Amino acid sequence: MNRINALWIDRRLRQLPRSPPPQLGSACHLTLLGNGEDLHALVHDKRPGCIVFDFDYPNADGLKSLLKVRQQFAYIPVLMLIEPCYDSLLLWALRARVWDVLIKPVAVTSLLQRMMWLRDAAATIDADGARANAMPVPAVPVEARFMAAGAGSGRRTDSVCGYVKDHLHEKLSETELAGRYGMSRYQFSRAFHGEHGVTFREYLLSARLHRAFDMLGRTDAPITEVAFCAGFRDLSHFASLFRRHAGCSPSEF
Numbered sequence: 001m002n003r004i005n006a007l008w009i010d011r012r013l014r015q016l017p018r019s020p021p022p023q024l025g026s027a028c029h030l031t032l033l034g035n036g037e038d039l040h041a042l043v044h045d046k047r048p049g050c051i052v053f054d055f056d057y058p059n060a061d062g063l064k065s066l067l068k069v070r071q072q073f074a075y076i077p078v079l080m081l082i083e084p085c086y087d088s089l090l091l092w093a094l095r096a097r098v099w100d101v102l103i104k105p106v107a108v109t110s111l112l113q114r115m116m117w118l119r120d121a122a123a124t125i126d127a128d129g130a131r132a133n134a135m136p137v138p139a140v141p142v143e144a145r146f147m148a149a150g151a152g153s154g155r156r157t158d159s160v161c162g163y164v165k166d167h168l169h170e171k172l173s174e175t176e177l178a179g180r181y182g183m184s185r186y187q188f189s190r191a192f193h194g195e196h197g198v199t200f201r202e203y204l205l206s207a208r209l210h211r212a213f214d215m216l217g218r219t220d221a222p223i224t225e226v227a228f229c230a231g232f233r234d235l236s237h238f239a240s241l242f243r244r245h246a247g248c249s250p251s252e253f
Helices: 022-026 039-046 060-072 087-095 108-122 158-166 174-180 185-196 200-218 223-229 235-246
Strands: 004-010 028-032 050-054 078-082 100-103
Touching: 004 039, 004 108, 022 028, 022 108, 039 060, 050 060, 050 108, 060 078, 078 108, 100 108, 158 174, 158 200, 174 185, 174 200, 185 200, 200 223, 200 235, 223 235
Parallel strands: 004 028, 004 050, 050 078, 078 100
Antiparallel strands: none
């Protein structure tokens, strides 16, 4: 089989060993995107058969750059490498029409086989963007704005996320949580936004929708039960929010 011509984009946030694995070099013509290089000019110049986005904890900037590539070069298959992640990121990747997602660590042989399969699959599709996104352009998951910033960073509001996850089915107020962590509501709101890049209300909504996505995908629980377990008390409001974020109703999902 011919060697694959691939573009490798390292969007990892941590300082890790060099990406990609050196063993790929013998089977691929790899072009690595360097700092400051024009991604879109590089795509036009190299005409890769596959584009690999290598993430650890995807943030908003990284996902937006991937989405831009999908919109402008829909005929080029995109493979997304990520570490174990939250389910709403996988849903985002599906809606963004990422061709495949692999959870690291991935064996080099498996990675190479998948890259070649994507290249060959793309060859059977018209190069005029026939895989255009039929769903609304997905917003970057809210989790992507704060997941990478740092477990173990010692920030005042890090433990709030764990508490929220364990008590999603309950009524959670910003004032109550602020008191629990020894802050006024103003201090809490300011600290949470400063440390996570989103408001507490945005985070809470995202966490509740994440729970709903997860339950609907993994269980046969009635939609009413799913809504209440995720902390939604108004079913019509839940259905409206779900459709806005997922592009379909809970029953369709």
